[in-house]
Amino acid sequence: MAREARKSTSESVALDQVQQDLLLMLKQTESYLSGEQLGVRLSLSRTAVWKRIQRLRGWGYQVEGSSRRGYRLHPGQDLLLPAEISRDLIALRLRGPVRHFVTVPSTNDAAKDWARQGCPEGAVLVAETQSAGRGRLGRVWESPPGTGIYLSIVLRPPLPPLELPKLTLTAAVAVAAAIKGATGIRVGIKWPNDLIFGGKKMGGILTEMETESDRMSHVILGVGLNINTSTFPEHLATTATSLAGPGQSYSRLAIFRAFLKEMDVFYDRFLRQEFPAILDLWRQAAVTLGRPVRVERGDLVITGLAVDVAPDGALLVEKPGGEIEKILSGEIHEAS
Numbered sequence: 001m002a003r004e005a006r007k008s009t010s011e012s013v014a015l016d017q018v019q020q021d022l023l024l025m026l027k028q029t030e031s032y033l034s035g036e037q038l039g040v041r042l043s044l045s046r047t048a049v050w051k052r053i054q055r056l057r058g059w060g061y062q063v064e065g066s067s068r069r070g071y072r073l074h075p076g077q078d079l080l081l082p083a084e085i086s087r088d089l090i091a092l093r094l095r096g097p098v099r100h101f102v103t104v105p106s107t108n109d110a111a112k113d114w115a116r117q118g119c120p121e122g123a124v125l126v127a128e129t130q131s132a133g134r135g136r137l138g139r140v141w142e143s144p145p146g147t148g149i150y151l152s153i154v155l156r157p158p159l160p161p162l163e164l165p166k167l168t169l170t171a172a173v174a175v176a177a178a179i180k181g182a183t184g185i186r187v188g189i190k191w192p193n194d195l196i197f198g199g200k201k202m203g204g205i206l207t208e209m210e211t212e213s214d215r216m217s218h219v220i221l222g223v224g225l226n227i228n229t230s231t232f233p234e235h236l237a238t239t240a241t242s243l244a245g246p247g248q249s250y251s252r253l254a255i256f257r258a259f260l261k262e263m264d265v266f267y268d269r270f271l272r273q274e275f276p277a278i279l280d281l282w283r284q285a286a287v288t289l290g291r292p293v294r295v296e297r298g299d300l301v302i303t304g305l306a307v308d309v310a311p312d313g314a315l316l317v318e319k320p321g322g323e324i325e326k327i328l329s330g331e332i333h334e335a336s
């Protein structure tokens, strides 16, 4: 988050259908399955099963093997598998499909490619880790494997680009609602869309769009959440946090599914012109309002009191002389 975004240095790795099925079988069994049992179910020889498992292990999946009993997943692994993410999800607008990566440079970049190729609205990309995850203002988004949620959704709102900030605020409300629903924890929102827990940042949203004449042709809604991340690089130690504290863990799958559900509902409301009501929910979760702030935008620094958000999603800062400054972008810091 405080360093400049890295260039894409590594390739994408995606699980094929057999690898996904294999992991799903092991996960659902919660016990050992022999190479023969797996082979029969997957129409593979025992050697082919073994080879696939070796490959999964190479990517960090912890599959235990015993010559007598077969294979099982190391207990407590919180996998994000497409079949489980999308199982029985009833959606108004966002219905997948879900693409899963073991690793990808950035789900937002992969989503952009997919959107340009014509994927449907509601297509979801998820990665266990990103090698070049990006945050706002050109920063790096640290994406350690298996502990966070790194996802992008392709949206195609039939609206002008000026509506994008409202959509970003809407997504922050959906994330907060999902976390509350799945874990009971109330996270705060720092303008425009940082998710705050215990005074530190536990998540963020990066929306990127492409336009066609005066309309958004697609929006990539990227969400990064630190769920069970226990260590952060030194430069983030005082500013970043994770939802789970020491000795705790939350189900990434439950939070992911809750987010897809909430985002679907809030996106539908957004398209039905209900942003004023969504903005009220944003205000209720806001940690920025009523506080003295310092806004940095390039070389420009503005200090004052964050008094409200405007109907278009801009932050309203009252300067010492009483003048109200409308902030459309920038980095907000608490001022004393």
Ligand code: BTN
Pocket (backbone or CB within 6 Å): 105, 106, 107, 108, 109, 130, 132, 133, 134, 135, 136, 137, 139, 141, 149, 150, 151, 152, 193, 194, 203, 204, 205, 206, 222, 223, 224, 225
């Ligand atoms: C922020 O700076 O607060 C926004 C962080 C957004 C990170 C997410 S992780 C999934 C998606 N892919 C990216 O490269 N970035 C977003």
